[in-house]
Amino acid sequence: MLKQIFYSIIFLALSISVFSQTKYKNVLISDIDEPNEVIIAVNPHDNDHLVAAANLDGFYYSLDKGTNWQTRRLVSSEYGVWGDPCLVFDARGWLYYFHLASNTKYWYDRIVCQKSYDGGISWEENGSSIGNNPPHLQDKEWAACDITYSPFRNNLYVVWTQCGQEYYNNDLASRNPDDSYGSNILFSHSTDGGYSWSNMKRLNDKSGSFCTNVDSTVLGATVCVDVNAEVYVTWAGPFGLMFDRSTDAGTTWLNNDVTAADLPSFKLNVPGIYRCFGFPSMACDHSYSASHGAIYLSWTDQRNGLENTDVWIVKSVNDGFTWSAPKRVNDDMTKKHQFFSWMTVDQSNGNIYVVFYDRRNYDGLETDVYLAKSTDGGETFVNERISQSSFVPDQSIFFGDYINIVASGGMVRPIWTRLENSKLSIWTAIIDE
Numbered sequence: 059m060l061k062q063i064f065y066s067i068i069f070l071a072l073s074i075s076v077f078s079q080t081k082y083k084n085v086l087i088s089d090i091d092e093p094n095e096v097i098i099a100v101n102p103h104d105n106d107h108l109v110a111a112a113n114l115d116g117f118y119y120s121l122d123k124g125t126n127w128q129t130r131r132l133v134s135s136e137y138g139v140w141g142d143p144c145l146v147f148d149a150r151g152w153l154y155y156f157h158l159a160s161n162t163k164y165w166y167d168r169i170v171c172q173k174s175y176d177g178g179i180s181w182e183e184n185g186s187s188i189g190n191n192p193p194h195l196q197d198k199e200w201a202a203c204d205i206t207y208s209p210f211r212n213n214l215y216v217v218w219t220q221c222g223q224e225y226y227n228n229d230l231a232s233r234n235p236d237d238s239y240g241s242n243i244l245f246s247h248s249t250d251g252g253y254s255w256s257n258m259k260r261l262n263d264k265s266g267s268f269c270t271n272v273d274s275t276v277l278g279a280t281v282c283v284d285v286n287a288e289v290y291v292t293w294a295g296p297f298g299l300m301f302d303r304s305t306d307a308g309t310t311w312l313n314n315d316v317t318a319a320d321l322p323s324f325k326l327n328v329p330g331i332y333r334c335f336g337f338p339s340m341a342c343d344h345s346y347s348a349s350h351g352a353i354y355l356s357w358t359d360q361r362n363g364l365e366n367t368d369v370w371i372v373k374s375v376n377d378g379f380t381w382s383a384p385k386r387v388n389d390d391m392t393k394k395h396q397f398f399s400w401m402t403v404d405q406s407n408g409n410i411y412v413v414f415y416d417r418r419n420y421d422g423l424e425t426d427v428y429l430a431k432s433t434d435g436g437e438t439f440v441n442e443r444i445s446q447s448s449f450v451p452d453q454s455i456f457f458g459d460y461i462n463i464v465a466s467g468g469m470v471r472p473i474w475t476r477l478e479n480s481k482l483s484i485w486t487a488i489i490d491e
Contacts, residue, residue, distance in 0.1 A: 079446045080445060080487070082487040082488060082489050083488045084444075084445060084485055084486070085125060085127070085486050085487070086483060086484075087118050087127045087483075087484045087485060087486060088116060088118055088127065089481065089483035090116075090129060092481075092482040093116045093484045094456065094457055094458030094477075094484070095112060095143065095458030095459055095460060096110060096112045096460075096461055096473045097111050097112075097143050097145050097460075097473070098110045098462050098463065098471055098472075099464055100147070100464050100469070101147055101177055102147050105123065106120075106121055106122055106123050107119070107121055108120045108124050108464070108471060109153060110473055110484070110486075111144075111155060112475075112484050113141040113143065113458060114139060114140055115140075115141075115157075116130075116143075117129075117130045117132050117155065117178055118130070119177060119178045119179070123469060123488070124471050124488060125488065130178070132155055133181075134159075134161070134183070134184050134185050135184060136183075136184040137159040137162060137168070137170045137184065137185060137187060138159055138160030139158075139159075139160065139170070140157065141157060142156075142198055142199060143156070143157050144156040144200050146202060146203050146214065147203065148251070149204075150212065152173060152174070152251060153175075153177055153178055154171055154172070155172045155174070155178075155181070155185075156169060156170070156199050156201045156216060157169075157172075157199075158170070158197065158199070159187075162190075166195060167192055167193070167196060168188060168189050168190040168196050169187075169188040169196050169199045169218055170187060170188070171186050171252045171255075172186075173251065185252075186248075186253060186255060188216060188246050188258075189218065189255075189258050191220065191258070194220050194221060195220070195221040195269065196221075196244070197220075197269065197277075198218055198459075200216070200217055200218070201214060201215060201216040201281065202214075202281045202282050202289075203215070203283070204307075206285065206286070206287045210249075210287045210307045213247055213248065213249055213307055214247060214248040215245070215246075215281050215308060217279040217281045217291050217293075219242070219244070219276060219277050219278075219279060220241065220243075221241050221268070221269035221275075222269070240266055240267055241265060241266035241267065241268065241275040242262055242265050242266070243262040243276050243279045243291070243293050244259065245258065245259045245260075245261050245308055246259070247307060247308045259308070259311070261279075261302045261311055262276050262300065262302075263314060263315045264297055264315075266295050266296060267296075272325050272335075273325050274296045276293055276296075277295065278324065279291060279292070280337075280339060280340050281340070282340050282341060282342045284342040284377070285342065285343075285344050285350065285351050287307070288303055289303065289307065290340065290353060290378055291303070292318060292340050293338070294324035294335075294336065294338055295324075298318070298320050298321045299317070299318045299320075299355060299357060299372075300315045300318065301315065301316040301374075302315050302316070303378050318355050318372055318374070318381045319355065319357075319370070321336075321357075321359060322359050322360060323336075323360070324337060324359065326358065326359070326367055328397050329453070330451045330453050331397070331451060331453060332453055332457050333459070334367075334397055334398065335459055336359045337460060339355070339356050339399065339400045339402075340353065340355050340356075340401075341353075341354050341401055341403040342403070343403050343435075345403070345405050347407055348408070348435065349435035349436075352373055352374065352435060352436075353373070353374045353375075353377070354371060354372070354373055354401060354410060354436055355373075356369065356370065356371045356387065356399055356400075357369075357370055358370070358396065358397050358398070358399050365393055366393040366394065366395070367395040368386050368396055369396050369399045369430070370384040370387060371384065371401070371412070372385070373435065385437070387399070387414075387430045387439050387441075388416065388418070388439075388441060389430070389439060389440070389441045390416075390441070392418045394418045394420075395416075396417070397414065398415050399412055399414035399461075400412070400460060403465070404465035404466060404470070405466070406468065407433075407468070409431060409433050409465065409491075410432040410436055411429060411430070411431055411463055411465050411470055412429070412439070412463075413428070413461060413463040414461075415427060416428040416443070420448065423451060424448040424449070424450055425450070425451060426443050426445050426448050427443070427444050427472070427474050428441050428442065429463075429489070430442075444472065444487045445474075445476075445485075445487070449477060450478065452477060455477060455480060455482070457477055461474040461475065469490055470489040470490070471488075471489065472486060473486050474486075
């Protein structure tokens with residue numbers, strides 16, 4: 059009898075530790091207009107001021123560190139707003155919202171940048187156009203700002219994928235993935251607060267194939283600026299996780315792309331998810347910690363099996379010329395799915411945070427949200443569940459292609475999409491360290 063009681067207590071303790079709700083308060087940001095594909099940013103002059111965005115045209119702001127949110131819609135009467143949101147603050151506190159276009163001949167044939175001087179309460183009506191090159195498609199943009207004290211301070215940098223003409227006209231399709239028909243990573247920059255943009259440059263040495271053949275496309279480009287104002291770009295594709303760098307604000311780039319990590323495939327099959335990519339996120343450490351100057355790349359892939367998606371990280375301490383071997387971020391001992399990860403660095407202390415969806419606790423489609431934290435430059439990670447309850451997604455409903463996270467001065471704010479009972483909503487967690 060005592061033995062049975064003992065085992066019952068052990069079972070109960072394990073159940074509580076695995077399935078109990080997180081200690082962190084979860085806050086609903088919005089469930090209006092079926093939001094997904096989310097990003098969050100913090101005003102560099104005011105940690106209380108957070109902003110977020112979601113497909114297709116959602117914008118949200120909070121003046122109390124994410125406890126309460128106001129909902130708005132972004133409008134561009136000239137170009138339209140068609141998703142893939144990216145938010146960037148510059149060093150002055152001006153806010154930029156990058157997105158795709160819809161009011162144009164070829165649907166999303168350019169990237170659009172709109173600016174706000176008051177943290178998103180009001181916006182420029184139209185914005186500026188980037189990368190229009192008809193009849194090509196311009197897709198999956200990401201942006202960064204130089205906040206160093208270099209001559210390039212407040213420069214804006216944007217990268218994206220250009221897809222070939224076959225997307226619009228199958229008669230123009232070619233089996234030669236060159237500049238006209240393949241997929242390529244393009245770059246542009248602005249030195250005047252987003253009013254005008256440089257001529258776009260192609261960064262990748264080798265083109266990907268058609269965007270309709272995702273496995274062989276170059277996609278998921280992201281950009282960051284290091285402590286010396288060098289500009290770094292990474293992307294996923296059939297040749298691996300690639301890296302390029304510029305030391306002169308994007309005027310010139312490496313002669314040869316660097317392979318930061320091998321990549322089995324960035325198109326992942328995760329049950330219950332409409333589509334799942336293992337896109338990379340990148341962060342540069344500007345802190346005065348022991349990891350000052352390090353570059354981190356994180357992504358998800360299925361190198362350990364198609365039923366076992368994992369989160370990975372690599373690190374460079376020599377400006378991206380060489381990279382560490384991949385380390386696994388998720389610390390579970392299961393063969394379950396961890397997917398849609400995003401990484402950030404708290405520049406006040408060098409701590410690394412990675413947010414991702416996680417199914418380690420279940421045999422079915424139930425999904426939690428986890429946060430991994432490293433205080434030793436990515437050598438080790440501690441994982442913690444941050445969602446208050448699991449949800450079961452619906453594979454017939456588009457879930458978005460990424461989630462996001464921001465950290466500043468010990469304030470950590472992840473943002474994620476929840477899909478339950480065919481209803482989409484976006485959430486954050488109040489994490490203050």
